[in-house]
Amino acid sequence: MTKSQIIVLLVFTSPMLQAGIVNDFKRKIQYHCQKHHSPLLVKKVLIEIMSNSDEPGPFTKTLIKQCPELNLKELKSIYRKSENDVSGNIIGH
Amino acid sequence: MLTKLFFLTLLIFSVSNAQEMSLKKLDERITDLELLTIKNKINFGVELKNIFGHFSVNRHDGDSTTGDGSNLPSKYSSAVGALIYRLKINSELNERVKVYAGAQMVDVYNGDFNTNDYGSENRSTQYHGNDIYLYKAYTNIVLTDRFVFSAGRLPTTYGPPHHIADGQEREGTYPFIAYSVPLDGVALSAKWNNRFTTRTIYSYSKSLADRFSPWESYTLSNPTQVAGSSTILTQMFEFNDEQRGLNFILQGTHFSLGAFEEASTVSYASSSVGYETFYISPSGKKLIKGNLLTAHLELEKPLGLPLISYLSITKSWSESLSNICTTTVLSGSADATASCSPYLVSSNDNKAQGVRLIIGSNYNFTDSLSFGAEYMDASKYSIPVSLYTDNLFNFNYLNGEAYHLYSTKTFYNRALSLRVGYFLFDKNATTNSSQSYVDSNENIQHIYMNLGIRI
Numbered sequence: 312m313t314k315s316q317i318i319v320l321l322v323f324t325s326p327m328l329q330a331g332i333v334n335d336f337k338r339k340i341q342y343h344c345q346k347h348h349s350p351l352l353v354k355k356v357l358i359e360i361m362s363n364s365d366e367p368g369p370f371t372k373t374l375i376k377q378c379p380e381l382n383l384k385e386l387k388s389i390y391r392k393s394e395n396d397v398s399g400n401i402i403g404h
Numbered sequence: 405m406l407t408k409l410f411f412l413t414l415l416i417f418s419v420s421n422a423q424e425m426s427l428k429k430l431d432e433r434i435t436d437l438e439l440l441t442i443k444n445k446i447n448f449g450v451e452l453k454n455i456f457g458h459f460s461v462n463r464h465d466g467d468s469t470t471g472d473g474s475n476l477p478s479k480y481s482s483a484v485g486a487l488i489y490r491l492k493i494n495s496e497l498n499e500r501v502k503v504y505a506g507a508q509m510v511d512v513y514n515g516d517f518n519t520n521d522y523g524s525e526n527r528s529t530q531y532h533g534n535d536i537y538l539y540k541a542y543t544n545i546v547l548t549d550r551f552v553f554s555a556g557r558l559p560t561t562y563g564p565p566h567h568i569a570d571g572q573e574r575e576g577t578y579p580f581i582a583y584s585v586p587l588d589g590v591a592l593s594a595k596w597n598n599r600f601t602t603r604t605i606y607s608y609s610k611s612l613a614d615r616f617s618p619w620e621s622y623t624l625s626n627p628t629q630v631a632g633s634s635t636i637l638t639q640m641f642e643f644n645d646e647q648r649g650l651n652f653i654l655q656g657t658h659f660s661l662g663a664f665e666e667a668s669t670v671s672y673a674s675s676s677v678g679y680e681t682f683y684i685s686p687s688g689k690k691l692i693k694g695n696l697l698t699a700h701l702e703l704e705k706p707l708g709l710p711l712i713s714y715l716s717i718t719k720s721w722s723e724s725l726s727n728i729c730t731t732t733v734l735s736g737s738a739d740a741t742a743s744c745s746p747y748l749v750s751s752n753d754n755k756a757q758g759v760r761l762i763i764g765s766n767y768n769f770t771d772s773l774s775f776g777a778e779y780m781d782a783s784k785y786s787i788p789v790s791l792y793t794d795n796l797f798n799f800n801y802l803n804g805e806a807y808h809l810y811s812t813k814t815f816y817n818r819a820l821s822l823r824v825g826y827f828l829f830d831k832n833a834t835t836n837s838s839q840s841y842v843d844s845n846e847n848i849q850h851i852y853m854n855l856g857i858r859i
Binding site: 331339342343360363384387391392394395397398399400401402403404 | 449544554558574591771
């Protein structure tokens, strides 16, 4: 399999690998910052946030640098909201 | 020269071969991940709460009403522990069809040591002893980008602002003050834009006399008639601006409840009297009809302050359509006369109005430490339909005026929370054995500790 085939495979399968929470988190980050970020960066930030650390990880620091409106507390709050939005607590969400 | 060319070709071939090998390995790993994701259509979450509380009750002179007719002393205190365990299960067929479920066990600590009087089908209480039951189980089907159809046991419990005290996110759809009981039904939600959503929710119920003959309804004896069905229709308008931290819900509900099945219970009264039999029956096929209008406003970080403030208000209009008749017959005695009074209104009028109010704020000193204060007021005839709560003290089931102060410390990104608090409650009305409102005059103080974990 060639590199280009793998890239094509990744492009088509990545939506399948994204759980609802990833999409929702990405959408909320975009809404807060009013700009588009690398999907891979947002996923890495999500992993760092989910690890419950009290200090921002390297990807979180990069995102905060790109979008100064955000901080670790705000990102944790966005994550909790995303988690809640995909949990079925609200009818029709 | 030829040797050099040979080695160069060999090098290129081996690099390309190694690259292909590593790409194959990468593809294999991605495929494994892909398979795992496709296989994992079900997610589990767990919540466990331990609640410990102490009640101190002072019944003022002249108050002889306890609702259940028991003879309690004018002053007493008691300590209670409660355990709540929830298993949350989310599953998805694909992005458009999802199923959500939640099962819970709620019991007072070792509650069955003293009594086992908790029917697993009694939905008016969340305390079902050792039984695990579903408090939500429904499907969301995305019809179009705008419309979502939902059906099943809907997430109608523990709505806002119930979640704020523990530093959590919203846990239910209806404002807590309007309704907090599991409700089976269907709903159509419409997302008009990023901020504005409407929901129409319809619920129907009819109890069966014989579950093997689902076309048969039970009959009432006096007068002989078929018990009526229940319907609840709710229209909800929700405005949610995440960026400004504003959430506003306006909700109207029309309800009409059918009569419950006649029942009798035998219990031990005292050594001198022996056993007594208690009969309860409705006089008509419908119990009550009415309307509820609810508004809930929640502001996150108003004026840039690190707090959440909220106001919930609901007004109810109800009309009793039946009397509830009760008779207590002591063993060896002649039949007693039934006493009858209208359902959930006053004993001498079949119509009533009432207002319930919650106003509160939660101040975040840090991301993990907050302090909250609430004021609650419920007038005498306001309908009590918020029966499920993660507090031992459930103000929304009661009538009177209450103050609540608490502090919450959270750990591990709010997965673990410890809340300590104090309630001061002046109770001014209660329901008697026929479920009519009567005056009451009690002062209840409650201190508690609530330890919760969510995984």
